[in-house]
Amino acid sequence: MKIKRIGVFYAFLFVPVMAFSQAVTIDNALRNSTTYLNTRIKANTKVVVLNFTSDWPRLSDYIIDELIGYIVNDGNLAVVDRNNLETIRKELNFQLSGEVSDETAQSIGRMLGAQTIINGNITTLGNSYRLRVRAISVESAQIIGMNNVDVAHDSRIAALTGTASAGPVATATAPTVTPTAPASTGSNGTFISPSAWKSYDGDSPGVTKRSFVSREVISGQEKDVLTVEVTFTRQTMAGGTSKWGQLQLDDEAILSLIRTASGVRFKAMGDGKRWKLIFHTKETSVDWCSYEAEIKTQNNRVVEINIPFNSIKQPTWGKKAPWVKNNITHVNLQRHTDTQSETGPSTLKVFDFEVY
Numbered sequence: 425m426k427i428k429r430i431g432v433f434y435a436f437l438f439v440p441v442m443a444f445s446q447a448v449t450i451d452n453a454l455r456n457s458t459t460y461l462n463t464r465i466k467a468n469t470k471v472v473v474l475n476f477t478s479d480w481p482r483l484s485d486y487i488i489d490e491l492i493g494y495i496v497n498d499g500n501l502a503v504v505d506r507n508n509l510e511t512i513r514k515e516l517n518f519q520l521s522g523e524v525s526d527e528t529a530q531s532i533g534r535m536l537g538a539q540t541i542i543n544g545n546i547t548t549l550g551n552s553y554r555l556r557v558r559a560i561s562v563e564s565a566q567i568i569g570m571n572n573v574d575v576a577h578d579s580r581i582a583a584l585t586g587t588a589s590a591g592p593v594a595t596a597t598a599p600t601v602t603p604t605a606p607a608s609t610g611s612n613g614t615f616i617s618p619s620a621w622k623s624y625d626g627d628s629p630g631v632t633k634r635s636f637v638s639r640e641v642i643s644g645q646e647k648d649v650l651t652v653e654v655t656f657t658r659q660t661m662a663g664g665t666s667k668w669g670q671l672q673l674d675d676e677a678i679l680s681l682i683r684t685a686s687g688v689r690f691k692a693m694g695d696g697k698r699w700k701l702i703f704h705t706k707e708t709s710v711d712w713c714s715y716e717a718e719i720k721t722q723n724n725r726v727v728e729i730n731i732p733f734n735s736i737k738q739p740t741w742g743k744k745a746p747w748v749k750n751n752i753t754h755v756n757l758q759r760h761t762d763t764q765s766e767t768g769p770s771t772l773k774v775f776d777f778e779v780y
Contacts, residue, residue: 464569484521694721
């Protein structure tokens, strides 16, 4: 049986490489990097934001200060006091905008009592910049994670680098991949960008949500990754305890592929919390008792998810409706809980999505 792939490789085949990464503002790039670090570093880990190599000391200082601010405000990691770092910097006579060897970085991390070092660089890339943020274990020198984001040359970058501004740049909430079309057929199958998942307003009260598509290095390979972050508060639906936040896939060209498939599979990296893939049909629209499958993840580990359509089921509540694949109306990627006391953020990364 011929496999129809819904994957990130679509852009490699049908658009130029530079079209993959939409350059964003430096602040959005740092926000994206912070979200990535929160998924790669265990909660409450003591981290030090060390050096960011660049040709512009002011830009390096800005990146460090803003990144520390984002990390502190998120409250997921414990950041070493900057005054302690400055004391050691003067003793060892190194520049925050210059190169620092991994061995020296490890030594600094130990002197500060940190468990993880965060550093990186920013370099020119054509008419934009490439920001690379790394997390390194102080104990083992292992690279815990590395995130790359393209940064636009806007007025803020111009001020920090002392270069001419390229003019105003459109502000994006996060880096995204923007293909020329949602799907295109080639010799190897049908490929669809992960940006086909759209933000959906049908969330329960007290839920905040953000999502974006970006280029990341996962298991040594660059991928286009859909990142979804859903945060619960204690507010619940009247008369019930369920809470949810979700994205929706409703492009008719994509749904037509799913209707003729036997199942879907993809790779995911999450934090072990509860997510679902939900299939809505005309028959289930009566009481929203749709067909669903659990997405089981392990904390910060890549897992392969395989969902044959003959294995999905309806929840126990509501009226029973037959599974009519040809009548699928939309698909939801949902963070869900039936526990009223469950609060806080949860992040899921999805990539290499395909139907078969």
